[in-house]
Amino acid sequence: xxxxxxxxxxxxxxxxxxxxxxxxxxxxxxxxxxxxxxxxxxxxxxxxxxxxxxxxxxxxxxxxxxxxxxxxxxxxxxxxxxxxxxxxxxxxxxxxxxxxxxxxxxxxxxxxxxxxxxxxxxxxxxxxxxxxxxxxxxxxxxxxxxxxxxxxxxxxxxxxxxxxxxxxxxxxxxxxxxxxxxxxxxxx
Amino acid sequence: xxxxxxxxxxxxxxxxxxxxxxxxxxxxxxxxxxxxxxxxxxxxxxxxxxxxxxxxxxxxxxxxxxxxxxxxxxxxxxxxxxxxxxxxxxxxxxxxxxxxxxxxxxxxxxxxxxxxxxxxxxxxxxxxxxxxxxxxxxxxxxxxxxxxxxxxxxxxxxxxxxxxxxxxxxxxxxxxxxxxxxxxxxxx
Numbered sequence: 001x002x003x004x005x006x007x008x009x010x011x012x013x014x015x016x017x018x019x020x021x022x023x024x025x026x027x028x029x030x031x032x033x034x035x036x037x038x039x040x041x042x043x044x045x046x047x048x049x050x051x052x053x054x055x056x057x058x059x060x061x062x063x064x065x066x067x068x069x070x071x072x073x074x075x076x077x078x079x080x081x082x083x084x085x086x087x088x089x090x091x092x093x094x095x096x097x098x099x100x101x102x103x104x105x106x107x108x109x110x111x112x113x114x115x116x117x118x119x120x121x122x123x124x125x126x127x128x129x130x131x132x133x134x135x136x137x138x139x140x141x142x143x144x145x146x147x148x149x150x151x152x153x154x155x156x157x158x159x160x161x162x163x164x165x166x167x168x169x170x171x172x173x174x175x176x177x178x179x180x181x182x183x184x185x186x187x188x
Numbered sequence: 189x190x191x192x193x194x195x196x197x198x199x200x201x202x203x204x205x206x207x208x209x210x211x212x213x214x215x216x217x218x219x220x221x222x223x224x225x226x227x228x229x230x231x232x233x234x235x236x237x238x239x240x241x242x243x244x245x246x247x248x249x250x251x252x253x254x255x256x257x258x259x260x261x262x263x264x265x266x267x268x269x270x271x272x273x274x275x276x277x278x279x280x281x282x283x284x285x286x287x288x289x290x291x292x293x294x295x296x297x298x299x300x301x302x303x304x305x306x307x308x309x310x311x312x313x314x315x316x317x318x319x320x321x322x323x324x325x326x327x328x329x330x331x332x333x334x335x336x337x338x339x340x341x342x343x344x345x346x347x348x349x350x351x352x353x354x355x356x357x358x359x360x361x362x363x364x365x366x367x368x369x370x371x372x373x374x375x376x
Binding site for chain 1: 189190191192193194195196197198199206209212221222223224225226227259260261262263264265266267268284285286287290292294297299301316357359361373375376
Protein backbone atom coordinates (compact mmCIF):
# COMPACT_ATOMS: atom_id res chain seq x y z
CA UNK A 1 0.00 0.00 0.00
CA UNK A 2 1.50 3.31 -1.15
CA UNK A 3 -1.45 5.68 -1.52
CA UNK A 4 -4.56 6.47 0.50
CA UNK A 5 -7.59 4.77 -1.03
CA UNK A 6 -9.84 7.55 0.30
CA UNK A 7 -7.99 10.70 -0.86
CA UNK A 8 -5.11 9.50 -3.07
CA UNK A 9 -2.31 11.06 -0.98
CA UNK A 10 0.82 9.01 -0.17
CA UNK A 11 0.51 6.96 3.01
CA UNK A 12 3.15 6.58 5.72
CA UNK A 13 3.92 3.40 7.68
CA UNK A 14 3.82 4.36 11.36
CA UNK A 15 2.49 3.20 14.74
CA UNK A 16 -0.67 5.23 15.51
CA UNK A 17 -1.18 6.63 19.02
CA UNK A 18 -2.57 3.95 21.36
CA UNK A 19 -1.58 1.16 18.94
CA UNK A 20 1.44 -1.12 18.93
CA UNK A 21 1.68 -2.06 15.26
CA UNK A 22 2.75 -0.23 12.13
CA UNK A 23 -0.21 0.84 10.00
CA UNK A 24 -0.50 2.65 6.70
CA UNK A 25 -1.62 6.13 7.74
CA UNK A 26 -2.80 9.05 5.63
CA UNK A 27 -1.71 12.35 7.17
CA UNK A 28 -3.84 14.30 4.69
CA UNK A 29 -7.29 12.86 5.44
CA UNK A 30 -6.41 11.05 8.67
CA UNK A 31 -7.53 7.54 7.68
CA UNK A 32 -5.68 4.57 9.17
CA UNK A 33 -5.68 1.67 6.71
CA UNK A 34 -5.81 -1.59 8.66
CA UNK A 35 -4.91 -4.83 6.92
CA UNK A 36 -6.36 -8.04 8.26
CA UNK A 37 -6.36 -11.77 7.51
CA UNK A 38 -8.61 -13.15 4.80
CA UNK A 39 -10.95 -16.10 5.17
CA UNK A 40 -10.80 -19.05 2.81
CA UNK A 41 -13.98 -21.14 2.98
CA UNK A 42 -14.00 -24.65 1.59
CA UNK A 43 -15.51 -28.08 1.96
CA UNK A 44 -15.01 -31.83 1.76
CA UNK A 45 -17.83 -32.95 -0.55
CA UNK A 46 -18.61 -36.65 -0.20
CA UNK A 47 -20.62 -38.80 -2.60
CA UNK A 48 -21.11 -42.52 -2.01
CA UNK A 49 -17.94 -42.63 0.06
CA UNK A 50 -15.81 -40.76 -2.45
CA UNK A 51 -14.46 -37.22 -2.13
CA UNK A 52 -14.62 -34.51 -4.77
CA UNK A 53 -11.29 -32.92 -5.66
CA UNK A 54 -10.51 -30.24 -8.25
CA UNK A 55 -7.31 -29.90 -10.25
CA UNK A 56 -6.26 -26.25 -10.20
CA UNK A 57 -6.32 -24.24 -13.42
CA UNK A 58 -4.82 -21.20 -11.65
CA UNK A 59 -1.72 -20.25 -9.73
CA UNK A 60 -0.51 -20.93 -7.14
CA UNK A 61 -0.09 -24.67 -7.49
CA UNK A 62 -1.43 -24.88 -11.04
CA UNK A 63 -2.17 -28.50 -11.98
CA UNK A 64 -2.31 -29.85 -8.42
CA UNK A 65 -5.39 -31.21 -6.64
CA UNK A 66 -7.37 -29.44 -3.99
CA UNK A 67 -10.67 -29.37 -2.17
CA UNK A 68 -13.05 -26.68 -3.48
CA UNK A 69 -12.24 -23.53 -1.49
CA UNK A 70 -11.78 -19.82 -2.01
CA UNK A 71 -11.94 -16.35 -0.54
CA UNK A 72 -15.10 -15.51 1.35
CA UNK A 73 -16.87 -12.43 -0.01
CA UNK A 74 -18.33 -9.45 1.82
CA UNK A 75 -22.03 -9.83 2.57
CA UNK A 76 -22.18 -13.62 2.69
CA UNK A 77 -21.97 -16.22 5.45
CA UNK A 78 -19.06 -18.62 5.83
CA UNK A 79 -21.30 -21.61 5.09
CA UNK A 80 -22.66 -19.93 1.96
CA UNK A 81 -19.12 -19.11 0.85
CA UNK A 82 -18.04 -22.76 1.10
CA UNK A 83 -21.08 -23.87 -0.93
CA UNK A 84 -20.51 -21.13 -3.51
CA UNK A 85 -16.90 -22.18 -4.04
CA UNK A 86 -17.95 -25.80 -4.71
CA UNK A 87 -20.43 -24.49 -7.25
CA UNK A 88 -17.93 -22.15 -8.93
CA UNK A 89 -14.97 -24.52 -9.01
CA UNK A 90 -16.77 -27.80 -9.66
CA UNK A 91 -20.39 -27.00 -10.64
CA UNK A 92 -21.21 -29.08 -7.58
CA UNK A 93 -24.15 -28.58 -5.22
CA UNK A 94 -23.15 -29.39 -1.64
CA UNK A 95 -25.54 -29.92 1.25
CA UNK A 96 -25.50 -30.37 5.02
CA UNK A 97 -22.28 -28.46 5.54
CA UNK A 98 -20.85 -28.83 9.05
CA UNK A 99 -17.79 -27.06 10.37
CA UNK A 100 -14.87 -29.46 10.34
CA UNK A 101 -11.64 -27.51 10.62
CA UNK A 102 -10.33 -24.02 11.30
CA UNK A 103 -6.70 -23.45 10.38
CA UNK A 104 -4.66 -20.27 10.66
CA UNK A 105 -2.07 -19.99 7.88
CA UNK A 106 0.11 -17.47 9.65
CA UNK A 107 2.64 -16.90 6.84
CA UNK A 108 -0.05 -15.72 4.40
CA UNK A 109 -2.48 -14.23 6.94
CA UNK A 110 -5.34 -16.53 5.97
CA UNK A 111 -7.82 -18.50 8.04
CA UNK A 112 -9.24 -21.62 6.42
CA UNK A 113 -12.77 -22.59 7.44
CA UNK A 114 -13.32 -26.13 6.19
CA UNK A 115 -16.72 -27.81 6.22
CA UNK A 116 -17.74 -31.40 5.56
CA UNK A 117 -20.84 -32.12 3.51
CA UNK A 118 -22.44 -34.12 0.74
CA UNK A 119 -22.94 -33.69 -2.96
CA UNK A 120 -26.64 -33.39 -3.73
CA UNK A 121 -26.59 -35.60 -6.80
CA UNK A 122 -23.01 -36.71 -7.40
CA UNK A 123 -22.59 -34.32 -10.30
CA UNK A 124 -19.40 -32.31 -10.76
CA UNK A 125 -17.56 -30.77 -13.70
CA UNK A 126 -14.70 -28.27 -13.99
CA UNK A 127 -15.50 -24.61 -13.35
CA UNK A 128 -13.32 -21.81 -14.74
CA UNK A 129 -10.62 -22.27 -12.10
CA UNK A 130 -10.39 -26.06 -12.47
CA UNK A 131 -8.74 -28.24 -15.13
CA UNK A 132 -10.72 -31.30 -14.05
CA UNK A 133 -12.79 -32.65 -11.20
CA UNK A 134 -12.77 -36.17 -9.85
CA UNK A 135 -14.47 -38.26 -7.16
CA UNK A 136 -11.76 -40.18 -5.31
CA UNK A 137 -12.04 -43.10 -2.91
CA UNK A 138 -9.66 -42.87 0.04
CA UNK A 139 -7.13 -45.25 -1.52
CA UNK A 140 -7.16 -43.25 -4.78
CA UNK A 141 -6.37 -39.80 -3.31
CA UNK A 142 -3.32 -38.31 -5.10
CA UNK A 143 -1.54 -37.50 -1.84
CA UNK A 144 1.68 -36.49 -3.59
CA UNK A 145 -0.14 -34.08 -5.89
CA UNK A 146 -2.21 -32.15 -3.36
CA UNK A 147 -1.88 -28.37 -3.67
CA UNK A 148 -1.76 -27.28 -0.04
CA UNK A 149 -0.71 -28.54 3.38
CA UNK A 150 -4.12 -27.54 4.79
CA UNK A 151 -5.86 -29.78 2.24
CA UNK A 152 -3.55 -32.68 3.04
CA UNK A 153 -4.16 -32.27 6.77
CA UNK A 154 -7.93 -31.91 6.36
CA UNK A 155 -8.24 -35.04 4.20
CA UNK A 156 -5.93 -37.10 6.41
CA UNK A 157 -7.98 -36.27 9.50
CA UNK A 158 -11.28 -36.76 7.68
CA UNK A 159 -10.48 -40.31 6.55
CA UNK A 160 -9.09 -41.26 9.98
CA UNK A 161 -12.23 -40.02 11.72
CA UNK A 162 -14.57 -41.54 9.15
CA UNK A 163 -12.97 -44.92 9.81
CA UNK A 164 -13.34 -44.32 13.57
CA UNK A 165 -16.98 -43.35 13.06
CA UNK A 166 -16.94 -39.91 14.72
CA UNK A 167 -16.06 -36.47 13.41
CA UNK A 168 -14.74 -33.67 15.60
CA UNK A 169 -14.01 -30.02 14.87
CA UNK A 170 -10.33 -29.31 14.50
CA UNK A 171 -8.30 -26.19 15.18
CA UNK A 172 -4.72 -25.74 14.11
CA UNK A 173 -2.03 -23.36 12.94
CA UNK A 174 0.00 -24.05 9.82
CA UNK A 175 3.44 -22.52 10.19
CA UNK A 176 6.05 -22.10 7.48
CA UNK A 177 9.47 -22.86 8.90
CA UNK A 178 12.64 -21.06 7.79
CA UNK A 179 13.48 -24.08 5.59
CA UNK A 180 10.12 -23.52 3.78
CA UNK A 181 8.68 -26.73 5.23
CA UNK A 182 5.29 -26.54 6.89
CA UNK A 183 4.63 -27.52 10.49
CA UNK A 184 1.16 -28.05 11.92
CA UNK A 185 0.33 -27.02 15.46
CA UNK A 186 -2.88 -28.76 16.58
CA UNK A 187 -4.97 -27.50 19.45
CA UNK A 188 -6.90 -29.92 21.67
CA UNK B 189 -12.43 3.20 -1.87
CA UNK B 190 -11.83 5.98 -4.39
CA UNK B 191 -8.14 5.73 -5.29
CA UNK B 192 -5.73 2.92 -6.11
CA UNK B 193 -3.57 2.14 -3.08
CA UNK B 194 -0.76 0.99 -5.39
CA UNK B 195 -0.50 3.91 -7.85
CA UNK B 196 -2.84 6.64 -6.54
CA UNK B 197 -5.05 6.81 -9.67
CA UNK B 198 -8.85 6.90 -9.31
CA UNK B 199 -10.47 3.45 -9.22
CA UNK B 200 -13.60 2.36 -11.05
CA UNK B 201 -16.28 0.03 -9.70
CA UNK B 202 -16.78 -2.66 -12.35
CA UNK B 203 -17.17 -6.43 -12.77
CA UNK B 204 -13.79 -7.81 -13.94
CA UNK B 205 -13.68 -10.42 -16.74
CA UNK B 206 -14.44 -13.90 -15.39
CA UNK B 207 -15.90 -12.46 -12.17
CA UNK B 208 -19.52 -11.85 -11.16
CA UNK B 209 -19.11 -9.08 -8.57
CA UNK B 210 -18.27 -5.42 -8.72
CA UNK B 211 -14.69 -4.70 -7.68
CA UNK B 212 -12.66 -1.53 -7.35
CA UNK B 213 -10.38 -1.67 -10.39
CA UNK B 214 -7.43 0.52 -11.34
CA UNK B 215 -7.22 0.94 -15.10
CA UNK B 216 -3.83 2.65 -14.82
CA UNK B 217 -1.83 -0.07 -13.05
CA UNK B 218 -4.34 -2.93 -13.50
CA UNK B 219 -4.77 -3.90 -9.85
CA UNK B 220 -8.13 -5.29 -8.73
CA UNK B 221 -8.79 -4.32 -5.11
CA UNK B 222 -10.76 -7.11 -3.44
CA UNK B 223 -12.53 -6.41 -0.17
CA UNK B 224 -13.21 -9.33 2.15
CA UNK B 225 -14.75 -10.05 5.55
CA UNK B 226 -12.74 -9.40 8.69
CA UNK B 227 -12.27 -11.83 11.54
CA UNK B 228 -13.12 -10.89 15.11
CA UNK B 229 -11.49 -13.26 17.61
CA UNK B 230 -12.73 -13.39 21.17
CA UNK B 231 -13.18 -15.62 24.17
CA UNK B 232 -15.32 -16.55 27.17
CA UNK B 233 -12.83 -16.41 30.05
CA UNK B 234 -14.02 -18.37 33.08
CA UNK B 235 -12.68 -18.15 36.63
CA UNK B 236 -14.19 -20.16 39.48
CA UNK B 237 -17.47 -20.39 37.60
CA UNK B 238 -17.66 -16.70 36.79
CA UNK B 239 -17.22 -15.07 33.38
CA UNK B 240 -15.06 -12.05 32.60
CA UNK B 241 -16.86 -9.19 30.86
CA UNK B 242 -15.52 -5.79 29.80
CA UNK B 243 -17.47 -2.54 29.67
CA UNK B 244 -16.67 -0.80 26.40
CA UNK B 245 -14.77 2.50 26.46
CA UNK B 246 -15.07 2.84 22.67
CA UNK B 247 -17.76 3.09 20.04
CA UNK B 248 -19.82 1.34 18.90
CA UNK B 249 -21.85 0.47 22.00
CA UNK B 250 -19.83 2.64 24.38
CA UNK B 251 -20.65 1.77 27.99
CA UNK B 252 -22.16 -1.65 27.27
CA UNK B 253 -20.72 -5.00 28.33
CA UNK B 254 -18.97 -7.47 26.05
CA UNK B 255 -16.68 -10.46 25.97
CA UNK B 256 -13.07 -9.57 25.16
CA UNK B 257 -12.82 -9.69 21.35
CA UNK B 258 -11.31 -7.74 18.51
CA UNK B 259 -9.96 -7.78 14.98
CA UNK B 260 -7.46 -10.49 14.20
CA UNK B 261 -4.13 -9.13 12.92
CA UNK B 262 -2.03 -10.24 9.98
CA UNK B 263 0.68 -12.71 10.94
CA UNK B 264 -1.01 -14.23 13.97
CA UNK B 265 -3.19 -17.28 14.59
CA UNK B 266 -6.86 -17.06 15.52
CA UNK B 267 -6.18 -18.58 18.94
CA UNK B 268 -3.38 -16.10 19.59
CA UNK B 269 -5.64 -13.24 18.51
CA UNK B 270 -8.33 -14.23 21.02
CA UNK B 271 -5.74 -14.42 23.82
CA UNK B 272 -4.21 -11.08 22.80
CA UNK B 273 -7.57 -9.33 22.90
CA UNK B 274 -8.20 -10.57 26.46
CA UNK B 275 -4.79 -9.22 27.42
CA UNK B 276 -5.32 -5.86 25.70
CA UNK B 277 -8.89 -5.24 26.83
CA UNK B 278 -8.74 -6.72 30.32
CA UNK B 279 -5.06 -7.35 31.18
CA UNK B 280 -6.21 -10.96 31.51
CA UNK B 281 -4.17 -14.06 30.71
CA UNK B 282 -6.40 -16.77 29.24
CA UNK B 283 -5.46 -20.42 28.85
CA UNK B 284 -6.77 -23.60 27.26
CA UNK B 285 -8.71 -21.83 24.53
CA UNK B 286 -11.07 -24.14 22.62
CA UNK B 287 -13.17 -23.13 19.62
CA UNK B 288 -16.73 -22.58 20.77
CA UNK B 289 -18.61 -20.59 18.14
CA UNK B 290 -18.26 -19.31 14.61
CA UNK B 291 -20.76 -16.66 13.60
CA UNK B 292 -21.04 -14.80 10.31
CA UNK B 293 -22.29 -11.22 10.79
CA UNK B 294 -23.44 -10.73 7.24
CA UNK B 295 -24.49 -7.08 7.51
CA UNK B 296 -21.01 -5.95 8.57
CA UNK B 297 -18.98 -8.63 6.75
CA UNK B 298 -17.39 -9.99 9.90
CA UNK B 299 -16.82 -13.54 11.12
CA UNK B 300 -16.64 -13.99 14.89
CA UNK B 301 -14.43 -16.82 16.13
CA UNK B 302 -15.29 -17.32 19.80
CA UNK B 303 -13.24 -19.54 22.08
CA UNK B 304 -13.91 -20.76 25.62
CA UNK B 305 -11.07 -20.81 28.13
CA UNK B 306 -9.89 -20.05 31.62
CA UNK B 307 -8.22 -17.13 33.32
CA UNK B 308 -4.79 -18.15 34.52
CA UNK B 309 -5.00 -16.42 37.90
CA UNK B 310 -8.36 -14.65 38.10
CA UNK B 311 -6.76 -11.26 37.56
CA UNK B 312 -8.35 -8.67 35.27
CA UNK B 313 -8.33 -4.89 35.04
CA UNK B 314 -9.47 -2.42 32.36
CA UNK B 315 -7.27 -2.02 29.30
CA UNK B 316 -7.37 1.11 27.14
CA UNK B 317 -10.59 0.10 25.39
CA UNK B 318 -12.48 -0.85 28.57
CA UNK B 319 -14.13 1.32 31.25
CA UNK B 320 -14.22 -1.57 33.73
CA UNK B 321 -13.91 -5.34 33.93
CA UNK B 322 -15.97 -7.66 36.07
CA UNK B 323 -16.29 -11.37 36.82
CA UNK B 324 -19.97 -12.26 36.66
CA UNK B 325 -21.79 -15.36 37.86
CA UNK B 326 -24.51 -16.57 35.48
CA UNK B 327 -27.28 -14.95 37.52
CA UNK B 328 -25.41 -11.61 37.57
CA UNK B 329 -24.86 -11.22 33.81
CA UNK B 330 -26.21 -7.81 32.70
CA UNK B 331 -28.23 -9.31 29.85
CA UNK B 332 -29.96 -6.04 29.02
CA UNK B 333 -26.67 -4.18 28.77
CA UNK B 334 -24.73 -6.50 26.48
CA UNK B 335 -23.15 -4.75 23.51
CA UNK B 336 -23.76 -7.24 20.71
CA UNK B 337 -26.18 -9.97 19.65
CA UNK B 338 -23.27 -12.35 19.08
CA UNK B 339 -22.15 -11.90 22.71
CA UNK B 340 -25.68 -12.50 23.98
CA UNK B 341 -26.01 -15.66 21.89
CA UNK B 342 -22.57 -16.97 22.87
CA UNK B 343 -23.17 -16.49 26.60
CA UNK B 344 -26.69 -17.91 26.47
CA UNK B 345 -25.46 -21.06 24.78
CA UNK B 346 -22.43 -21.33 27.05
CA UNK B 347 -24.44 -21.31 30.27
CA UNK B 348 -27.02 -23.75 28.88
CA UNK B 349 -24.30 -26.19 27.86
CA UNK B 350 -22.34 -25.76 31.07
CA UNK B 351 -25.44 -26.73 33.01
CA UNK B 352 -25.92 -29.73 30.69
CA UNK B 353 -22.27 -30.68 31.19
CA UNK B 354 -21.15 -30.79 27.54
CA UNK B 355 -19.89 -28.10 25.18
CA UNK B 356 -20.31 -28.27 21.43
CA UNK B 357 -18.98 -26.05 18.64
CA UNK B 358 -21.63 -23.75 17.21
CA UNK B 359 -22.06 -22.25 13.77
CA UNK B 360 -24.54 -19.54 12.97
CA UNK B 361 -25.34 -16.49 10.90
CA UNK B 362 -26.48 -13.26 12.49
CA UNK B 363 -28.75 -11.40 10.09
CA UNK B 364 -29.97 -7.83 10.43
CA UNK B 365 -33.60 -7.64 9.37
CA UNK B 366 -35.09 -4.59 7.59
CA UNK B 367 -36.59 -3.50 10.95
CA UNK B 368 -33.00 -3.43 12.37
CA UNK B 369 -33.72 -6.41 14.62
CA UNK B 370 -31.26 -9.29 14.54
CA UNK B 371 -32.19 -12.84 13.66
CA UNK B 372 -29.92 -15.82 14.32
CA UNK B 373 -29.75 -18.72 11.89
CA UNK B 374 -28.19 -21.74 13.61
CA UNK B 375 -26.65 -24.61 11.69
CA UNK B 376 -26.82 -28.17 13.04
